[in-house]
Amino acid sequence: MRDSSRLTRRAALGLTAAALPLSAASPASAATTVVGGERLARGGIQVRGATGLPKKITAQAWLLADCDSGEVLASYNAHRRLPPASTLKMLFADTVLKKFERTGRYTVKDSDISDVPSGSSLVGIKAGITYTVEQLWQGVFLRSGNDAVHVLSHMNGGLAKTVAEMQAKAVDLQALDTHVVSPDGFDHNGQLSSAYDLTLFARHGLKDEEFRGYCGTRTADFPAGGKKTFQIQNTDRLLTGAWGLGVYKGLIGVKNGYTSHAGNTFTGAATRGGRTLLVTVMHPAAGSNAVYEQTAALLDWGFGNGSSAQSVGLLVDPLSEGGASASPSKGAAGASGTSAAAAGSSKPSPWRLAEGGAGTLALLGAGAWALRRRRRTAVAATATAAATAAVAEPDLRDARVSDPGDTPAG
Template sequence: MTNIRTGFFIMIFTSVLFLLFITSINISAEEIPLSPKINAKAWILMDSSSGEILSEFNADKRLNPASLTKMMTSYVIGQKIKSGSIKYEDIVEIGKDAWSPSNHILQGSSLMFLKPGDKVSVYDLNKGIVIQSGNDACIALADYIEGSQETFVDLMNYYVKKLGLKNTHFMTVHGLDAKGQYSTARDMALIAQALIHDVPKEYALNKEKEFTFNKIRQINRNKLLWSHIIKVDGVKTGHTLGAGNNLVASAVDKNTRLISVILGAPNDNIRFRDSERLLIWGLNFFETITPVKSNMALVQQKVWFGNKNKVDVGINKDIAITVAKNEKKDIKMNLNFNSRILEAPITKNQIIGTIDFKINDKLIKHYPLMALDDIKKGNFFSRLIDFIIMKITSWFNIWF
């Protein structure tokens, strides 16, 4: 215990020194230092809102995810609860396959310590997965939701495809070493992003620091939840002999949320130390801005031959952009229309141009520009007037 505490205090001390060092420097956007050196097989740092990658190494290398697998297990559970297929108050009767003495795979692994015949709520089992990393809880909920672990794993891999993950395949519901099971730092960041955005109530469990079940109190293994330097509220640790030490972490500072993934760190202390250093670096030198909100009218555009003569123009989703700090004032927005003549009928969300964001004349983001309303054809009389006006304006090369 003394060695664990000593290692943890060393990790905090070095992180504080690193933070003091980088915050004492007044650095322009062009002089942002390289991200800290990470001791792991692979890593990535991603802006959760924009998806921008700030740092990466071997991000697409297939590695053993270990208990990071439980993020997808949690995602599936969150989707089931969100859809109403299951409820937190549902009671699950525990079977023998979720009992470690009768399942050799579970022996020596992280457990909720379930027993056959126990009647446990979905809510408690879910907390056992997220907070305690209980492999037995994963099995119990998989059996309850889909009837078997195999069918639940199929559902996990269905969401792998739906989320567009290119290098992930699951063979278990819990992440214990299994042939053919793999993921990458990039895909794990995307799963964390999906957890945060798609099932926020499920994700909220990740910030809880402890859970007591059957009078057994267990502490969340994510030590960064106790960080005094950055605000971390998730996500998941993982460790097996085949994987080494893995960690997915997410930290928030004002409007910026970053996700870090470290795979294959040599020991427990290094994965936490390096994850914290990576997140500190990202939060100190970058920020997320939202220059355009969903369905916000940026401009009104003239419409010919319609029942209305103007249409609101914008975009149908919030736009998040990651910029170096102090670059916010330099960002420029340009609207480019596909044609200077816009004719009815027009349908809502019809693409009529592009919206470009630039910093110092460099294109950083590019999105489709859309009509925010339906515009139907006008009556014969209004269309005739528009035709006459269009003819006259074309003679004199004058356009509205």
């Protein structure tokens, strides 16, 4: 029954123009175009055709969606812009993961890790040790290591280039609530995302076998120098059952995050009965387990009462994969060009970021029309300026938060 009406629902959804508040504290996005449907721009709970949502959800924003169809089954403040913490590493992986062969080897230099912000979550990378690319990504996904992110960013041409490419990737994914300042998710003024955008990042990443494998890995042996290793464990508590939580049945990833400013944020995906659901929960009240408990509760509802839920919105497809993009003059009824075939496709994006600063600038130029129409001028200027070779890499060591590591919260 769901498949028979999917095309109709997808055609009715899409991008809706709206004038929205620019405040980061607002329930709505700062973007001038509502991505995914008009209902997702509204404050409060959005659900249709199902009852029994968990009552004790204290998150400032959350979203539950079907991973394959992209249909949003329920949400709360879906486009509210909030600090994403290390969940932004999903976008980092979406952008950089396919650049290097996993068997490649790299010897870390002091300069690769000298700009890691003080207080960051670390996997324990040391200068002078040679790591495989696979091990560096294990450091990113399992331990949320900012040191691993910085090494990979420098391998990619530097922090500024990586930030610019991440912003361009966000534009392609139509994640218009997201403004990237640092590749690791560490707290910086203006670094924001939303439950909607984080779910887009997760859905796109899970189409890739390597991404899916890394985020679902529970433990790994990590180099300590010479022939010595130490074991690292994934900080996703629903995956490992740590901190008094049980392993969530069917969980396949994706990424958690915590800073003292952002609080706890988590995007999780689980599969049951051949159906995969995605949940993003941002900034719940109460203790560090709350983000996982509330994610589990929403997943339980989605696999149960939520099976009858009708779409309140849509996770749109990337522009590079045929995703529809409405101009600000169009409403939901006019944005009917979303590709149903692209949703849930396992085919990786053909869009590849060109190497070097010139390639980055060309890529940003290709998406400039979207930035001009749908983002504030400041965001476009930041992404473009960061991409130019004349701009020095930012010093990320003097952030506002003194204790932003993921360790206390997972």
